Amino acid sequence: MSIAPPLGLLAELTHRCPLACPYCSNPLDLERRSGELDTATWIRVFEEAAALGVLQLHLSGGEPAARADLVELTRGAARAGLYTNLITSGIGLDGARLEALAGAGLDHVQLSVQHVRAEEADLIAGFAGAHARKRGVARELVELGLPLTINAVIHRANIAAVDELVREAVDLGARRIEVAHSQYYGWALKNRAALLPSAAQVAETRATVERLSAELLGAIVIDYVAPDYFARFPKPCMNGWGRRSMNVTPSGRVLPCHAAETIPGLTFWSVRERPLAAIWRESPAFNAFRGSEWMREPCRSCPRKEIDFGGCRCQAFAITGDPRNADPACAYAPAHGSMDAAVAAAQASAGAFAYRRYTRSGERVPAAAAES
Ligand code: FES
Numbered sequence: 001m002s003i004a005p006p007l008g009l010l011a012e013l014t015h016r017c018p019l020a021c022p023y024c025s026n027p028l029d030l031e032r033r034s035g036e037l038d039t040a041t042w043i044r045v046f047e048e049a050a051a052l053g054v055l056q057l058h059l060s061g062g063e064p065a066a067r068a069d070l071v072e073l074t075r076g077a078a079r080a081g082l083y084t085n086l087i088t089s090g091i092g093l094d095g096a097r098l099e100a101l102a103g104a105g106l107d108h109v110q111l112s113v114q115h116v117r118a119e120e121a122d123l124i125a126g127f128a129g130a131h132a133r134k135r136g137v138a139r140e141l142v143e144l145g146l147p148l149t150i151n152a153v154i155h156r157a158n159i160a161a162v163d164e165l166v167r168e169a170v171d172l173g174a175r176r177i178e179v180a181h182s183q184y185y186g187w188a189l190k191n192r193a194a195l196l197p198s199a200a201q202v203a204e205t206r207a208t209v210e211r212l213s214a215e216l217l218g219a220i221v222i223d224y225v226a227p228d229y230f231a232r233f234p235k236p237c238m239n240g241w242g243r244r245s246m247n248v249t250p251s252g253r254v255l256p257c258h259a260a261e262t263i264p265g266l267t268f269w270s271v272r273e274r275p276l277a278a279i280w281r282e283s284p285a286f287n288a289f290r291g292s293e294w295m296r297e298p299c300r301s302c303p304r305k306e307i308d309f310g311g312c313r314c315q316a317f318a319i320t321g322d323p324r325n326a327d328p329a330c331a332y333a334p335a336h337g338s339m340d341a342a343v344a345a346a347q348a349s350a351g352a353f354a355y356r357r358y359t360r361s362g363e364r365v366p367a368a369a370a371e372s
Contacts, residue, residue, distance in 0.1 A: 001291055003281050005053025008245035009082075010258065011042065013059060013073065015250050016066040018091045020126025020355035021114070022191040023153050023182040026062065027261055030358060035251040039069045041271065043076035045248060048276040050080040057082040062250070062358075065092030071100045078105025085110060087151070090137035091130060098137070102144045109141050110149045110178075115157075116164040124157055126355040135172070142173035149176040154205065154227075155195035156351060162205050166212050170220050177220060179209055181227035185259040185314055187356045194353055196346035202230045229339045233304060234311025234327035241289035241313060246280060254279045256286050259314035263323045289313050289323070296324050298332045 015030040037045070046057060057077050064070055065088055077084045085108045086101065093101075113134055115121035121131035141148050150169040154162065162179060169177040181202070184192045197205075209224045216222070228235065238245055238257045247255040253268040254276065260266060269283040280286060288294065292305055299310040310316075311327020319328045319338055326333035 003290070004243070006049075006245050006280060007054060008056045008058065009045075009049045009054045010058040010060050010245065010247045011045070012247060012249050012258070013042070013061055013064045013067045013070070015062040016358055017061055017063040017089070017356075018066075018127055018358075019063070019089050019130060020357055021124065021153075022126075022188070022353035022355055023155055023195055024187040024356040025183055025185045025258060026356070027186050027259070028190075030062075031250040036067075037248075037250065037252050037271070039072055039076075041252065042073050043080075045252075045271050045276060046073075046077040046080045046082060048271075050082050052277045052280060055083055056085060058085045058087055060087040063089050063092060065090075065097070071097070071104050074101055074106050075104035078107075083107050088112070088137075089125075089130065090134040091127070093137050095140050098140050098144055098146070102146055106146065108147045108149065110151050111138055111141070111174075112151045112153070113165065113168075114153075116161050116168050120158065120161075124353075126353075138172040138174070148172070148174045149178060150174045151178045151180065153180055153182050154197075155182045156197045156201070156346075157195070159197045159201045159205055162208050163212065166209075166216065166220065166222060170216060174220060176223065178223045178225065179205070180223070180225035183228065185262065185318065187354075189318060190354050192342060193346045193349035194351045196229060196343055197227070198347055199230060199343065202227055228312070228315065228327075228329040229343055231329045232331045234308050234315075234329040234333075236308045237312035237315070237327075240309040242280075242286040243290070243309075246276075246286075254283065254285075256289070257314060260285060262314055263317045294324055296326070298330075299326050302332070 014036055015026055016033060064086060074084055084106050086106055087110045089112050111134060114124040118131040122128050138148060152165045166177055182188055182195050209222055213222050241256050247258050248271060249255065252271040254271060255261060255268055266285040266288055268285045269279045295305065295310055299305055311329055313323040316325045316327050317323040320335045328335040328339050330336060
């Protein structure tokens with residue numbers, strides 16, 4: 001099989017994060033600061049990525065601003081010729097640091113928001129004061145001329161505020177907003193019953209996005225990420241396993257997607273031991289679900305198999321226990337009924353969050369420590 005080069009690389013610079021969002025898609029078992037790649041190794045990875053054909057680098061986490069060397073990393077990525085996108089909560093960024101990032105060649109920022117009202121936003125983030133700080137960061141970014149995308153993860157606790165979230169993004173000067181229904185991987189799966197909206201709420205949100213897309217044409221672009229649990233066909237997760245992009249964990253393991261480590265039995269190679277190009281082409285984890293040979297029915301004979309690639313392997317494993325099964329988001333998947341059952345069960349749930357905490361012991365990392 002000929003393997004085209006990847007277009008994107010998501011660098012999980014750290015799993016440290018001051019927020020405690022219940023929809024966090026990072027794994028249950030977070031990596032420690034002591035195991036993180038150092039500056040020189042990350043920059044070597046960026047250079048190898050550019051040589052391999054990667055065009056876009058997403059600097060992510062956890063909270064990437066928790067890395068003291070974020071400016072240096074950005075400069076190294078820009079020097080390698082990569083388009084750099086910072087995916088951030090904004091916590092840990094101030095005017096001086098943002099200016100330094102812009103000077104280092106940062107191309108774009110994706111800023112997460114939880115709600116339009118501070119009390120609700122801070123409750124969702126599990127961090128007092130997050131809402132106000134994010135608004136300040138958004139304004140400073142726009143003043144610096146950095147293109148801003150607002151990333152609003154949608155769930156039951158904020159779905160009624162989609163109209164206001166989009167209008168606020170316009171007020172903040174964002175060029176784009178991602179209205180993205182929560183995905184249920186990693187920590188988010190623990191909170192599925194508290195987060196899943198109803199079918200009526202999802203239908204209303206879709207109508208709201210369509211209305212606003214027409215009304216605000218030219219003012220902002222709205223990207224809508226549909227919810228798997230209300231889908232007829234699955235999303236082409238990662239544009240197909242091992243087809244377009246890769247993730248590098250804080251300690252250097254290279255994954256086909258951010259949740260791949262939830263699938264047992266896969267072997268992930270590390271940038272500490274092998275060049276990125278060899279990992280992309282030869283690692284057992286990347287080759288496990290490339291192409292369509294691994295597929296079972298109904299995917300194997302499905303005319304959509306080159307469109308959605310069987311959906312999401314991680315979701316298939318999380319719900320059916322076997323990653324080779326069709327993603328249950330597909331109406332033809334034998335397990336599709338379990339999605340409806342989860343939605344029904346969620347409507348009866350009280351909606352209390354299990355917050356994501358950084359430390360394995362369950363203790364909250366003080367914000368100041370997480371930012372240093
Ligand atoms: Fe892993 Fe979809 S998140 S394949």
